[in-house]
Amino acid sequence: MIRTADLRKTYTMGGQTIHALDGVSLDIPDGQFVAVIGASGSGKSTLMNMLGGLDSPDSGSVEINGQNIAGLGQKTLARFRNETLGFVFQSFQLMPRQTAVANVALPLSYRRPKPADANERAAAVLGAVGLGDRLTNKPTQLSGGQQQRVAIARALVGDPKLLLADEPTGALDSQTSDDIMELLVRLGREGLTIVLITHDLEVAEYAQRIITMRDGQILEDRMNEKAVAA
Amino acid sequence: MTLLRLAFSSLMERKLRSLLTMLGIIIGVASVFAMLAIGNGAKKSILENFDELSTRTVSLRPLWTGRRSSQSRPYRRFDEADLKELAALPDVELVSGTLGREETAVVPGADWATSITGADENHLYTEGMEMAGGRNLTPEDLEFGRTVAVVGSAAASRLFGQSYPVGQTISIRKVPFEVVGLVAEKEGEISWGGDENDFILIPRTTARNRLFGNDWLVRNQIDNIRVVARDQGAVANLQNNIDYLLRRRRGLSAADAPDFAARNFAAMQQSRAESGRIFTVLLASMGVISLVVGGVGVMNIMLVSVTERTREIGLRMSIGARRSDILRQFLVEAVVLCGLGGAIGLAVGYGASQFAEKASVQNGEALFKTVTDVPTALIAFGSAVLIGVVFGYLPARRASRLNPVEALRHE
Structure with missing residues (x-):
């Protein structure tokens, strides 16, 4: 369960005050696949950073599983990100000189206590996203879609409650995008809560719920009948 | 252990740059080690040449x-x-x-x-x-x-x-x-x-x-x-x-x-050795200066490295690395860099001091006698590691203080 209450955040840029978030209140039940869409500057990325504990609001609260993360210290936040969250980025953000397994196992190296079977777990998750035969390949030896699958595997390896995906298909062609989105839909069906940030309506159509943002406020919040029915 | 492996692999990714950065440390450690070895050798040969009796003897002659x-x-x-x-x-x-x-x-x-x-x-x-x-x-x-x-x-x-x-x-x-x-x-x-x-x-x-x-x-x-x-x-x-x-x-x-001279010969030799020590101190301080300059080089390269790897740092933070994890990662990298430089420097310094001993042989006796022992090596190597900690701290701290949101967006 994710609940935000009256989230506000302002930035000062070149003497101008920008309301990145202007009173956002939102409830997302467990297991829901939510897409947040909007033009650039609508505040959707800021919202994701708040949910991920990477940025803190000026006012308001972010509750995840009943815990308000807005006021946590950096150590507790780091632990929260490690144990509760998985991030997927537009540009994959893989370590270029490390193998797929090493990349996927990276979050486990920051877990305390450190699991002894980190590499086995990483290999298993890579198998689950369809890359069981690419374990020792480096990112440069993988296609864009495969790299994003590695990144998704890295987000999943720590058994997160919430997956935050920021334009996960932004760097991919349409065929590969569809594959990645179907993978996310499958993960959603398996019970993972997913928040997807995108400006692409076509991509957003995969989600059960579509939230449209503009100027730091929620413009529209609707259920996507097509995806819910599917 | 993981940190060490991480530091090694990240240094190996940039072999030439790491080597060039290490150069200052190598020269510094080598000269510190060589000077200590030669200085200790001189001290030892004085102690060997004068037996206990001569240290107690005062010689008098008219003048x-x-x-x-x-x-x-x-x-x-x-x-x-x-x-x-x-x-x-x-x-x-x-x-x-x-x-x-x-x-x-x-x-x-x-x-x-x-x-x-x-x-x-x-x-x-x-x-x-x-x-x-x-x-x-x-x-x-x-x-x-x-x-x-x-x-x-x-x-x-x-x-x-x-x-x-x-x-x-x-x-x-x-x-x-x-x-x-x-x-x-x-x-x-x-x-x-x-x-x-x-x-x-x-x-x-x-x-x-x-x-x-x-x-x-x-x-x-x-x-x-x-x-x-x-x-x-x-x-x-x-x-x-x-x-x-x-x-x-x-x-x-x-x-x-x-109108007479009263001399304790061993004491005279010792005071002559003291003036020789000024020479040693001079060379050793050159070594220290070289170490410090090398340290500044290490700091410079580590700062560049932090900037280059800003996105990596952002990613690590987003998957749960604490600030202290990032700090430690970069600090260990700087220390490993300096430690490697120190190890190479020890080898070079050992070679140089052996060469000085061999090359200065006249009438079967070496002008520079060297004493190369473990404490000397530890002092030289330890100073390199210390340089790593001191000059690696600022870049590592800067890395750990990065804002993850901005770091991830860094081009």
């Missing part, structure tokens, strides 16, 4: 004073009364006085020009020599002016070849001396250009009366005196007492230039 004749005092030799009073000073173990000349000693079938030394029973001890056969001079020899001689091993072999000298007779200036003792050969420690085993000792009184002409120039006179202190700690005080005593006996005030 001309004044450069111009109007200021010059007459060359004044020591005498038997000086010797008696010196022997009565506190902390004196014994004293010995000598007067000597070069004379030709004659035996049937051979002759040899050697150093004829009028001495006493303590002389051999102050020279650190021992008897090989027969007996030493005795106080009675001096008292009665006996014509007896104790020969050094080199003089004995010149005069008598293989045959045993004790009991034979030597003529010096037509005065027959009975050989009563043979001195054991002393291994040369420092060579002064002559063979230190080439001498004949006779009683001081006999030397004056029978050989050197007992006139006003010679009567009661002594050329050189050696005073041996009971222990090394008393030497400085003893030197003051000797100075005071001799000035009083010679009517010199404390302000006058002395």
Whole structure:
């Protein structure tokens, strides 16, 4: 369960005050696949950073599983990100000189206590996203879609409650995008809560719920009948 | 362990840059190590060259004073009364006085020009020599002016070849001396250009009366005196007492230039070594400067590295790395960089000091003796690691303070 209450955040840029978030209140039940869409500057990325504990609001609260993360210290936040969250980025953000397994196992190296079977777990998750035969390949030896699958595997390896995906298909062609989105839909069906940030309506159509943002406020919040029915 | 592996792999990704960065550290550690090795070697060879006895011995000799004749005092030799009073000073173990000349000693079938030394029973001890056969001079020899001689091993072999000298007779200036003792050969420690085993000792009184002409120039006179202190700690005080005593006996005030010299040879060598140490300190400080400059280079490269890897840092933070994890990662990387440089520097420094020792060999003896031991290596290596910690901290701290949102967006 994710609940935000009256989230506000302002930035000062070149003497101008920008309301990145202007009173956002939102409830997302467990297991829901939510897409947040909007033009650039609508505040959707800021919202994701708040949910991920990477940025803190000026006012308001972010509750995840009943815990308000807005006021946590950096150590507790780091632990929260490690144990509760998985991030997927537009540009994959893989370590270029490390193998797929090493990349996927990276979050486990920051877990305390450190699991002894980190590499086995990483290999298993890579198998689950369809890359069981690419374990020792480096990112440069993988296609864009495969790299994003590695990144998704890295987000999943720590058994997160919430997956935050920021334009996960932004760097991919349409065929590969569809594959990645179907993978996310499958993960959603398996019970993972997913928040997807995108400006692409076509991509957003995969989600059960579509939230449209503009100027730091929620413009529209609707259920996507097509995806819910599917 | 994981951190070390991570640091290694990240340094190996940029081999050339890492190597160039290490260069300053390598040079610094190498020169610090080489200088310590050479400095320690010099110290050790001084300690080896001077036995315990010489550190306790004060040598006295008369001195001309004044450069111009109007200021010059007459060359004044020591005498038997000086010797008696010196022997009565506190902390004196014994004293010995000598007067000597070069004379030709004659035996049937051979002759040899050697150093004829009028001495006493303590002389051999102050020279650190021992008897090989027969007996030493005795106080009675001096008292009665006996014509007896104790020969050094080199003089004995010149005069008598293989045959045993004790009991034979030597003529010096037509005065027959009975050989009563043979001195054991002393291994040369420092060579002064002559063979230190080439001498004949006779009683001081006999030397004056029978050989050197007992006139006003010679009567009661002594050329050189050696005073041996009971222990090394008393030497400085003893030197003051000797100075005071001799000035009083010679009517010199404390302000006058002395007309005698009192030297503790080991102390002189040590003070010469002290001035040599200035040279060592100079070179070592060059090493330290090189280390610091190398450290600044490391800091510079680490800052570049942090900037290049901003996105990596952002990602690590987003998947749960704490600030302290990032700090440690970059700090370990800097320390590994410096540690590697230190290890290479140790090898280079060891090679350089060995080369200095080998290259400086003259007449079979190395000018630079080196001592390469573990503590020296630890000091040099430790200073490299310290540089890594000190100069790696700022970049590592900067990395750990990055804002993850901005770091992830960094191009």
